[in-house]
Amino acid sequence: NAGVTQTPKFQVLKTGQSMTLQCAQDMNHNSMYWYRQDPGMGLRLIYYSASEGTTDKGEVPNGYNVSRLNKREFSLRLESAAPSQTSVYFCASSERRGGNYGYTFGSGTRLTVV
Amino acid sequence: GENVEQHPSTLSVQEGDSAVIKCTYSDSASNYFPWYKQELGKGPQLIIDIRSNVGEKKDQRIAVTLNKTAKHFSLHITETQPEDSAVYFCAPRRTASKLTFGTGTRLQVTL
Numbered sequence: 338n339a340g341v342t343q344t345p346k347f348q349v350l351k352t353g354q355s356m357t358l359q360c361a362q363d364m365n366h367n368s369m370y371w372y373r374q375d376p377g378m379g380l381r382l383i384y385y386s387a388s389e390g391t392t393d394k395g396e397v398p399n400g401y402n403v404s405r406l407n408k409r410e411f412s413l414r415l416e417s418a419a420p421s422q423t424s425v426y427f428c429a430s431s432e433r434r435g436g437n438y439g440y441t442f443g444s445g446t447r448l449t450v451v
Numbered sequence: 452g453e454n455v456e457q458h459p460s461t462l463s464v465q466e467g468d469s470a471v472i473k474c475t476y477s478d479s480a481s482n483y484f485p486w487y488k489q490e491l492g493k494g495p496q497l498i499i500d501i502r503s504n505v506g507e508k509k510d511q512r513i514a515v516t517l518n519k520t521a522k523h524f525s526l527h528i529t530e531t532q533p534e535d536s537a538v539y540f541c542a543p544r545r546t547a548s549k550l551t552f553g554t555g556t557r558l559q560v561t562l
Contacts, residue, residue, distance in 0.1 A: 379540060379555055382549055427495070429494075439497035442494030445492075445493070
C-alpha cells in the first residue's frame with residue numbers, strides 16, 4: 338500500500354518551460370490537494386479536487402493548472418515556469434469531502450526554476 | 452479565512468524533557484484540530500488530532516489540548532527523544548473547508 342505517490346522527486350526547469358507534476362493515491366480517497374511549501378511560509382494550497390470531476394482554486398493558484406484524471410490521479414501543470422515557482426510541491430489526499438479526516442501527503446517534488 | 456499562528460517558531464529541548472507548541476486560530480467555527488510532523492525530506496504526517504467536543508486527547512508520549520474559548524490548541528510531547536526532532540504544523544479547520552497550516556515549529560531534541 339503505497340499511499341500517495343508523486344513524480345518526479347526533483348526537477349530543474351528553465352524559465353518559460355512547462356512541466357506536469359504527477360500524483361496518484363491508492364487509498365480510494367475522494368479529495369486530493371496540491372500544496373507548495375516555501376521557507377517560513379508553511380504549506381499553501383494551490384488547487385484542490387473535492388471529488389472526481391471537480392477542481393477548485395486554493396490560496397495561490399496563479400501560474401498553475403490541474404487535472405483530476407480519475408479518482409486516483411491529480412496532476413499539477415506549470416505552463417510557463419517562473420523563478421517564483423521554485424518550491425517544494427506536495428500532493429495530499431483525504432478520505433471524505435467535508436469530513437474531518439486527516440490528510441495523507443506524498444513525499445514531495447523539489448522544483449527549481451532557473 | 453482562517454489566520455493561524457504557531458509559537459514558538461523554534462524550540463530546543465534536551466532529551467527527556469517536555470516540549471509544548473501552541474497554535475492560535477481565528478475562526479470560531481473551527482471544529483477539527485490536527486497536528487502534523489514533517490521530517491527532513493518527507494511530507495507532513497498526521498500525528499494526533501482532536502475534535503471540538505473533546506478537551507484533551509493523549510496517545511502515548513504526545514497529547515493535544517484544546518481551549519475553544521481562547522481559540523488555541525497545544526501539542527505536548529513528553530520524554531522527548533532525538534527522533535522527535537522535526538517541524539510540527541497545526542492545521543485547524545471547520546467542516547467542509549480545507550486545512551489551513553500554521554508556519555511551523557522546528558523542534559530540536561539534543562542529547
